[in-house]
Amino acid sequence: MKCWELRTVASVLIVMGLVGCGPKPVATKPLPPATYAVAAEQNVPLTINTFGNCVTVADVTLQAQVTGTLTRFAIQQGALVKEGDLVAEIDPSPFQAALQEAKGSLDSAQAQLANADVTLQRQQQLYKTKTIDLADLQSAEANQLQAQGNVLSAQGQLANAQINLAYCTIKSPITGKAGIYMVDAGNLVTASKTELINIQTIDPIYVDFTVSENDFNTIRKYFTNGELPIEVTIPGAPDKVIPGKLTFINNSVASDTGTLSLRGTFPNADALLWPGLFVNVSLILTTVEKAVTVPSMCVMVGQTGPYVFKVNADDTVALQPVTLGQRRSDFAVVTKGVSAGDRIITAGQLGLVTGKKVTPTLWQPPAPLPSRQDAAK
Structure with a gap:
């Protein structure tokens, strides 16, 4: 082998050795995954939620x-x-017989009255000619009055017999x-x-419920036109919302419980509501226009109050204190701290800190569970 070839091979070996002795690349740790929901604007009813029971109108x-x-x-x-x-x-038979007897008594009393009238007229003529004395005239007048009373009594007995006969036929009021x-x-x-x-009575039907005395002023504020909408759901069919109207507020607060009784009236042609049935009640006071809402699971509560985690544009998260309005089982209204379009973490908040970077994935709400009626099909 020539000298220059040996130098070339040695140079290659030296370079390979230097490369092999260099630092090894460090593996990058994957970012933690996080699901988020987008804060949305929607019209949200302002409600007072409670429970009540159905009461028949009559x-x-x-x-x-x-x-x-x-x-x-x-x-x-x-x-x-x-x-x-x-x-x-x-059985009307005894009362039909009593009616006939009453009719006969009336006929007899009327005949006696007619005879008494004739007798009185004759006695009055005789008294004018001095044929009879005053006592005979007065006796005739008394007999005529007694006959009139007998007719009135017989008429009352006849009316009573007719009423009793009618009572044998019992009709629904x-x-x-x-x-x-x-x-x-x-x-x-x-x-x-x-x-x-x-x-x-089934249709319509009442729903009676109570609210705290602390809600009275709020209800009175919105109860200006004499009625407020109410929605009720049956525990066995929560997806079926039945609308009605608030039609009565009691005139006093129960001092022992601090509650106020209210009543709603509901059309019930399909008989979904039944007397004695307990229902969930939502009294709708007004509707908040363009309210910012997030899924309820987004909201956490700390020592300083409720908060959420926002996902910034660079996929870092930030703790954001919020002020809540109406809150329901599936969503909460945020009146301060979140704007429509913000990305809000839905799960795993306890492992997050401000500035931590995540791999965000859009949260998909679960499919609704089938109702009891659907499950039975």
């Missing part, structure tokens, strides 16, 4: 108004009835839903004592 328990044998019910248990529908019947039979057909029922069946 609750009527029909009783027998005459004593007799209950012959039949004209409706089924649980049936929907209208005002004026026949509900039950009591309201439109509503019937309950169970409280007595079976064939039994002897007693006037003003035996209960027959209960009927309750």
